[in-house]
Amino acid sequence: MRVVFAGTPEFAAVALEALLQAGFTIPLVLTQPDRPAGRGMKLQASAVKQRALAAGIPVAQPQGLKLDGKYAADAVAARDALQAAQADVMVVAAYGLILPQWVLDLPPRGCLNIHASLLPRWRGAAPIHRAIEAGDAETGVTIMQMDAGLDTGAMCVIERLAIRADDTTATLHDRLAALGGRLIVEALEMAACGGLPQTPQPAEGVTYAHKIDKAESAIDWCQPAADIERRLRAFDPFPGGVATLAGETLKVWRAEAAIGAGSPGHVIAVDEGGPVVACGSGALRLTELQRPGGKRAPAATLMHAHPIGVGQSFDVSAPPA
Template identity: 55%
Template sequence: MKIVFAGTPEFASTALNALVRAGHQIGLVLTQPDRPSGRGMKLQASAVKKLAVSEGIPVEQPVSLRLDGRHGEEAKKVYERIARIEPDVMVVVAYGLILPKVFLELPKYGCLNIHASLLPRWRGAAPIQRAIEAGDEKTGVSIMQMEEGLDTGPVLLKETVAIEKDDNASRLHDKLADLGSRLILSALNQLAENSARFTVQDEDAAIYAAKIRKEEATVNFTFSATEIVNKIRAFDPFPGCIAKYRNIPIKIWKAENAGSYPGTKAGQIVSVNESGIVVGCVEDSVRILELQKPGGKRLSAAEFIKGFSFENGCFE
């Protein structure tokens, strides 16, 4: 098929790679503009752009696709370029820009989106993190026909993945990226064979997955141990959860439910040893297994306490 691909992060580049390896004709890639990143804050290309360039695929990086907006002239040029390609379909994966209706209607078969959730649950920007944070036991990937609403279009394919107890956002991301790459190839085959059948989403079951904000990263020990552990898993690797001890922000990368310690206050340090730092919560307690102090490395609790003293006290 003749495809225009729109995506930006690693999750999207996995799908683009699968399309290229399967022999589809990628006429154009749309991706976000290069962003400053790293210690030197140098401009960095997205994962999708790096792959496209290595494969010799043309790339466009518009700031916006609104034809009537501030960057309308740039958007019109992109629109005209896509129209000249006459794509069969546009595949969209974590692109980060809104596609106006005129773009959605350009391809012969419209636009297919690879979404990392079991729609209509977890529509929006952070479906992987929100599923873990909520304590969901399963998630998956949906291949959806895009329309003007946010992740509201009918679903062509859907497949479930179990969320394991030791899954963090990074591990679950990789599982879903691989699954999405496989499902989009199946979806394109169905389009080509005229066997595609779409199912309208149940609006009453829709839940929104809001974008992760750094302000959410603070660990609040007045929550239950289960809620705290899920949040730590969900926010690994970004932005990482933080708890303050004597006004020192310490990142907590891994923890587990340590059971009940009657009479313990929320935030109170119960015990410190090589197996972990046990901290009381409003319900049960958590055993912190991996930590990182400012400017330091991510360490196991056993390594961390060799250079950091937790005297009797509490996390804030």
């Protein structure tokens, strides 16, 4: 089976590697154009492009796929490359571009998407973050037959995965990426044998995982402690939590439930683990912080040079993100 692959970040690169290890022929890879990154803002290839080039696979990086859109020339070039690839199926994982109908119709077996949620829950751009933020007990990966809707296609293969109490988006991402790589190999093997099931998604239980906005990093101390703690884990490694203390903006990366109560944002205790801050209900011990220009560090380490004392108060109004 000839497989065209479309994806961009590390989540997708793991799936590409799984397909290569399984021996599938991949004549072409589509990925996002190189983007500026790092302190020098130099152009950097996506994780998928790096893996594809290492394997000697041709790479196309169209800025758009609409044949009548702003990047029509790119779309036409991509169409020519896809037609020349003569693929049986396209596998899509966190590609970053909406596939127009002409792409969906091109491969004889259509396009299969690796989606990191239990569809129809958490359709959209940020399913891993939103599952943790919402306090879901489990998530998983759905291999979906793509259609013109936003993650609305029929479900082919689905497997559940428990969300651990200490999971961050980073840790859960890695387990889901590995699961996605395994499931897409299984799905393609089933398709090759003519036995890939397709179950329509139920109309009930649809939720949308909207893209993470950096402004969401502002901590609202009036929220319950449990909600804030989940958001911190959901926003690790991006964008983290942001709070202002004595005019200084701090990043808050990790926190844990603590005993205590008080006015939201007030530091009600300080111990070897870090400062304890009152929330709308309950309290949190902030265990990992970052000062402007500094690195993430245990709160106890940071406080040696920059003490935080009982009675101080984090700003309750939204700090700058």
